[in-house]
Amino acid sequence: MRKAVGEEMHLMVDFNQGLNLAEALHRCHMIDGLGLAWIEEPIVYDNLDGYAQLAHELKTPIQMGENFYGPREMHKALQKKACDLVMPDFMRIGGVTGWMRAAAIAGAAGIPISTHLYPEVAAHVLRVTETAHWLEWQDWADPLLLTPYTLKGGHLHIPNVPGVGLEWNEDVVAANLA
Numbered sequence: 522m523r524k525a526v527g528e529e530m531h532l533m534v535d536f537n538q539g540l541n542l543a544e545a546l547h548r549c550h551m552i553d554g555l556g557l558a559w560i561e562e563p564i565v566y567d568n569l570d571g572y573a574q575l576a577h578e579l580k581t582p583i584q585m586g587e588n589f590y591g592p593r594e595m596h597k598a599l600q601k602k603a604c605d606l607v608m609p610d611f612m613r614i615g616g617v618t619g620w621m622r623a624a625a626i627a628g629a630a631g632i633p634i635s636t637h638l639y640p641e642v643a644a645h646v647l648r649v650t651e652t653a654h655w656l657e658w659q660d661w662a663d664p665l666l667l668t669p670y671t672l673k674g675g676h677l678h679i680p681n682v683p684g685v686g687l688e689w690n691e692d693v694v695a696a697n698l699a
Contacts, residue, residue: 523556533584535561542571549579559584559606572603582606587637591615592622599630606654610637617646624650641670644677645685665693 522532534557540548545563552560559582564571566588576583582605589595590613598604609623627634628651635655636643641662647653656677663669667688668680680686 528556531558532556533558533561536563538562538565538588540564542568542574545571545575546578549575549581553579553581555581557581561585561608562587569598569601569603572598573601576602576604584608584635586610587613589614589623592619592626595623596626599626599632604632606633606635608635608637608655608657611639611642617642620646621649624652628652640677641666641687642685644670644679662687665689665697 526532534552536545536548540563542564549560549563560575560579561584563575563583566585572583572585583603584606585598585604586595586607587610589598589607589609592614595607595609595614598607607623607627609620611617611620614620614623624634624646631652633652633654634650635653636647636657638657638659640656640658643656647656658672658677660669667690668682668686670680670686671678682688
């Protein structure tokens with residue numbers, strides 16, 4: 522993959538909790554040192570001791586967090602040194618309020634924090650997040666939005682409208698409900 526995309530492209534690997542600890546140790550050691558930006562969730566989300574072992578043994582940063590059910594769960598993971606990077610999901614972390622609490626915890630710990638899904642809201646909270654890292658971008662909502670966000674030159678451009686900039690295209694919404 523590296524040869525195909527070049528050295529300037531950031532590559533991340535997401536196992537999506539698909540490995541047991543033994544498999545994760547084997548596979549992650551095989552890809553460690555290949556210049557990956559991170560290895561994401563190789564084992565089940567609540568095996569914090571396993572994550573701590575992986576984070577300790579590997580040079581490649583371990584990313585986790587889309588399954589943190591509230592900021593306190595993220596705090597537990599950071600206390601156990603279970604990861605190098607965090608990526609809370611808005612639905613599970615507690616919405617914007619939960620995100621801001623989690624962002625404060627990450628900031629106090631000096632841990633980079635990225636978003637998981639919901640980029641139209643995530644783009645706003647990253648701007649006020651001390652250790653903001655990556656915005657995970659999908660354009661899934663674009664067909665439903667009156668003014669979709671745009672990407673130009675690798676940067677997200679947020680519409681200059683009140684609030685988070687989300688206004689539904691009522692015609693498209695109505696057509697999809699029919």
